Amino acid sequence: MFFAAAKELVGTDKMEMELDDEATVGDLKQMLVEQFPSLMTLVEKSTFSVDQEYVQDAKQLYHDAEVGLIPPVSGG
Amino acid sequence: MIDIVTHEIDTQQVLASVQSELCGASVLFCGTTRRLTGGKETERLEYECYREMAIREIEALCEQAKSKWELERVSVVHRIGRVEVGQVSIAVAVSSPHRVASFEAGEWLVDRLKQSVPIWKKEQWTDGTSEWIHPGTENQPESGAVN
Numbered sequence: 001m002f003f004a005a006a007k008e009l010v011g012t013d014k015m016e017m018e019l020d021d022e023a024t025v026g027d028l029k030q031m032l033v034e035q036f037p038s039l040m041t042l043v044e045k046s047t048f049s050v051d052q053e054y055v056q057d058a059k060q061l062y063h064d065a066e067v068g069l070i071p072p073v074s075g076g
Numbered sequence: 077m078i079d080i081v082t083h084e085i086d087t088q089q090v091l092a093s094v095q096s097e098l099c100g101a102s103v104l105f106c107g108t109t110r111r112l113t114g115g116k117e118t119e120r121l122e123y124e125c126y127r128e129m130a131i132r133e134i135e136a137l138c139e140q141a142k143s144k145w146e147l148e149r150v151s152v153v154h155r156i157g158r159v160e161v162g163q164v165s166i167a168v169a170v171s172s173p174h175r176v177a178s179f180e181a182g183e184w185l186v187d188r189l190k191q192s193v194p195i196w197k198k199e200q201w202t203d204g205t206s207e208w209i210h211p212g213t214e215n216q217p218e219s220g221a222v223n
Contacts, residue, residue: 003126004196005208045213049194052129068126068194074209075123075130075154075195076107076166076186 001068006046009038019061025050026057028067046071077151078134080125080195085153085164094149094171101175103182107166109159117202123156123165126194130154133193141170141185145177152185154195165197 001014019028025048033040047054049068050061061067077093091104109121138150151169159165168185172178200206212218 001126003194004124004198005210008208042210042213045210049126049129052126052132054192068129070126070194071196071208072210072212073190073192073194074197074211075125075193076190 001066003069004071006039006042006069006071009042010036023061024057025055025059025061025067028061029057032069042071043069077153078131078138079153080127080130081153081155082157083155085155085167087164087167090151090153090167090169093151094169096148096171098173099148099171100173101178102169102171103175103178105166105168105182105186106164107186108164109161111161113199116199118161119200119202120161121159121165122198122200123154123159124196124198125154125156129194134189137185137188137192140188141181144184145172145181146174147172147177147181150181150185152189154189154193156195 002010002012007013017028017031029043033043047070049055049070050059050065077090087104087106091102095102109118111118134152138152141147141150148171154166168182170178170182196208198206198208210216
């Protein structure tokens with residue numbers, strides 16, 4: 001799922017991605033940047049979530065996981 | 077009371093939601109859309125959120141605050157969508173038997189909410205341009221420096 005500036009750069013708020021078994025969040029990050037080079041600088045400053053919880057790059061993904069690309073937040 | 081709403085926040089209702097006969101203190105913080113930022117003039121802000129995750133993060137922070145201070149009740153209401161200059165985008169209310177806990181916990185909560193809850197604001201400047209605010213990226217200062 002994409003939000004804020006990332007959503008504008010990608011042009012959609014969500015998409016499905018096919019990944020290898022045992023792929024991690026780090027693998028997904030690399031794939032995203034290859035597919036959308038304009039995301040690179042924002043992705044470097046962003047964190048990811050899996051099923052609405054912040055995760056590290058080493059987190060392993062599974063089928064149907066809901067992954068969020070969370071750019072630096074600015075609520076309040 | 078924890079909520080994310082698309083309409084005007086009733087701040088008196090948020091304050092009332094934490095008041096109790098057990099409390100000698102209740103503190104209400106209101107964050108509002110500011111006219112001027114770094115010499116530029118704001119027309120309005122537009123907020124969006126990752127709703128399910130934002131609610132979970134707010135709940136987790138409220139629980140942490142309750143474990144750090146002797147609090148009775150905590151309420152957080154954030155508005156998303158368009159928020160015009162002068163209008164309230166976030167209301168945080170805290171109550172406790174004694175005032176120090178409410179003042180400290182209220183400030184801590186607002187600081188933490190701004191750091192970890194997946195909500196974003198877009199500045200609509202009066203010159204017709206706009207930008208998403210992502211602290212620490214490109215020409216934007218780190219979180220806490222300006223907002």
